[in-house]
Amino acid sequence: MRKYGAMRNQDDLLLEDSWVDPLDQLDDDVAPPPPDPDEMLVFLTSREAPQRMLAARAFCEIADRRAVEPLINLLGDSCPLVRVSAAYALGRNTDPTIVEPLIQSLQTDFNGYVRKGLVWALGNCGDRRALAPLIHALKTDISAVRLWSASSLPNIAKLAYEDVIATIPPLIEGLRRDKMAAVRSNCAWAVGQLCRELPSNVVYATAIDALLEALVEDEDFGVKEDAKSALLRLGDARGLQMIEDLEMDGLI
Numbered sequence: 001m002r003k004y005g006a007m008r009n010q011d012d013l014l015l016e017d018s019w020v021d022p023l024d025q026l027d028d029d030v031a032p033p034p035p036d037p038d039e040m041l042v043f044l045t046s047r048e049a050p051q052r053m054l055a056a057r058a059f060c061e062i063a064d065r066r067a068v069e070p071l072i073n074l075l076g077d078s079c080p081l082v083r084v085s086a087a088y089a090l091g092r093n094t095d096p097t098i099v100e101p102l103i104q105s106l107q108t109d110f111n112g113y114v115r116k117g118l119v120w121a122l123g124n125c126g127d128r129r130a131l132a133p134l135i136h137a138l139k140t141d142i143s144a145v146r147l148w149s150a151s152s153l154p155n156i157a158k159l160a161y162e163d164v165i166a167t168i169p170p171l172i173e174g175l176r177r178d179k180m181a182a183v184r185s186n187c188a189w190a191v192g193q194l195c196r197e198l199p200s201n202v203v204y205a206t207a208i209d210a211l212l213e214a215l216v217e218d219e220d221f222g223v224k225e226d227a228k229s230a231l232l233r234l235g236d237a238r239g240l241q242m243i244e245d246l247e248m249d250g251l252i
Helices: 009-017 039-044 049-058 065-074 080-092 096-110 112-125 128-140 141-157 161-178 181-195 202-217 221-234 237-248
Strands: none
Touching: 009 181, 039 065, 049 065, 049 080, 049 141, 065 080, 065 096, 065 237, 080 096, 080 112, 096 112, 096 128, 112 128, 128 141, 141 181, 161 181, 161 202, 161 221, 181 202, 181 221, 181 237, 202 237, 221 237
């Protein structure tokens, strides 16, 4: 099992200084014209790391089946900027063949920025093979990776009832125990999403209990709001009554 301390290596510092995360640009309203895919395919195998990186980033916008194999190969690139670009590009160019390479990279890549992109890509794949690695990342990885693991899990778990049952407990644990408020918020959202797939059983009741606990006891306002939103979307009678009571008392 990997252990992550507070110290960062030079690759992390390089990414921090120069990398613009595609996840931070998903809501941009204005985008330039897409690059030429034929030209970008050639650059994917360039000898120059900057060209490989720019080409991989181009396929974050372009869907082209021809790019899948070279992008998989770039997951093993020596440059972390190239690897993280390839991860995001594969998340845009999903294919059954990319799932195992993404999982392998998630298990072995030392760079947290890259692993963040990998869990996002795995969530986009909608493949049940990604479930166990994403749960493991939610439990053990750095905060940025845990955050995106929580967001990605509902995309996978909702495919099968038994996966929903397996996924809700670690999400509840993250909602209750994670030190980072942003991770707890994403866990609240994910629990709410998965509860939509459940009948009114003991797992559902436990999930509602966890959302109510976050609503009442979490010290972070954002977590409280996400728990409240999840309960409102579910329309659970117990949750709605608690929200009404707390609002009448001026507590939320």
